[in-house]
Amino acid sequence: MGTAEIAGTAGIAGNTQLVEVVLPGVVEPEGLQLRHREVPAPGTGQIVVRVEATGVSFAEQQMRRARYYDQPPFPFVPGYDLVGTVLTAGQGVAPGLVGKRVASLVKVGGWASHVVLDAADAVEVPAGVGAVEAETLVVNGITAWQMLHRRAKVRRGGTILVHGANGGVGTVLVQLARAAGLHVIGTASVRHHDALRDLGVTPVDYRAEDVPARVRELAPGGVDAVFDHLGGRSVIDSWRLLAPGGTLVSYGSATTRDDSGSKQWPVLKILGRVWLWNALPNGRHAYFFNVWEGRALNKNRFRARLSADLTQVFQALQRGEVSAHVAARLPLTRAAEALRLAESGTVAGKVVLIPDTGDGASAAPAQ
Known part of the structure; x- marks a missing residue:
């Protein structure tokens, strides 16, 4: 499907109302x-950001299913990341931050016209990088x-396998890997193979081919x-495909998205396997990657690392090593359509959401 047209306006400057999308429970x-409410004032160390772009990630697909x-707990405002302009700042924040375009990883709360953040969680977006471009590269x-540079650390000339190479994370990952001089095998449905070949990826059709045999x-x-977001049986196959000294990076359980039962169990099973595999004397390594790892233990170190790494990604964009792949741009009021897409x-x-003042809302008014 091609890029959708932008409906509505690209911002709500001059509007003092905060508009946000609420996920009330397990719903379609x-x-x-x-929901509409007043824009809050920033507290000490905080900023108010007028959101210019926020994204639809796999996390929201899982969250709406609990x-x-x-x-x-429900209800809450989803939205894993955002890019916007700093409108106001509270005490203790450098005044020069006001008016700057920033990006932030928030996990929830991004699907809104305005967001209050701790200033320390904002990363400046380089001049010349647009809000929508930047948004495609925040959590992804x-x-x-x-995963590539802090976990796998594959030497130039090596070969990696990326599951879901056409997805949000996969598309960025294969480009970063090619820029690092790696050979990339990527799984995707056949409709995406030409695009992957254009990126220098050897595609494998996960629907029609025996993926382990083909790899x-x-x-x-x-x-x-191997970078595996699928979980389930796939993570076992991924481990078996490693060369001596190889690294498995598991970062999700997409195959269990529509399952019932405990939402923790699929992750706990992967963690158990990771522990077992790392205990084996075979020279291979396994990780379950969590972008929030270390935040609870050392928030300042986590923030510094996130800022440094996201800056590296933005610089890769500026050098042309990574491109912003936008599947669709839709206004916040059409969040339901965006999520469905x-x-x-x-x-x-x-899929990127842009706050707007249009009245064609696809979401029902909050009670």
Whole structure:
């Protein structure tokens, strides 16, 4: 599906009303609700950001099913990341930050016209990088960069396997890997193969091919790293495809999205396998990647690392090593449509929401 047209306006400058999308419980996308309230004032160390772009990630797809590992209780405002302009700042914040475009990883709360953040959680977006471009690279870029460069650390000339190479994280990951001089095998449905070839990726059709067998044909000695967001049986196959000294980075359980039962159990099973595999004397390594790892233990270190890594991703964008793949751009009031589109599996790249003042709301008013 091609890029959708932007409906409404690209911001709400001059409007003092905060508009946000509420996820009230386990609902279909059309069950999302709109809520209006006054824009709050920032507290000490905080900023108010007028959101210019926020994204639809796999996390929201899991959250609406109550399947995300540590989501908050309903109701809440979803939205994993955002990009916007700082409108006001509280005491203790450098006054020069007002008027700057910033990005932030928030986990929830991003689907809104205005968001209050701790200033320390904002990362400046370089001049010349647009809000929508930057938005495609916040959670996706951080995840891809840290998995590739902080976990796998594959040497130039190595070969990696990326599951879901056409997805939000996958698209960024394969580009960063190619820029690092790596050979990339990527799984995707056949409709995305030409686009992957254009990125220098060897595509594998996960629907029509035996993926492990095909990967062994392409890399008889095994691959140096596998990046697996699928979980379930796939993570076991991924481990077995590693070359000696290889690294498995598991970062999700997408195959269990529509399952019932405990939302923690699929992750706990992966964690158990990771622990067991790392205890084996075979020279291979396994990780379950969580972008929030270390935040509870050392918030300042976490923030510094996130800022440094996201800055690296933005610089890669400026150098042309990474491009912003936008699947669709839709106004905040059409969040239901955006979520439905993201869940369809028919798009490549990221579905981006842009706050607007249009009246064509696809979400029901909050009670």
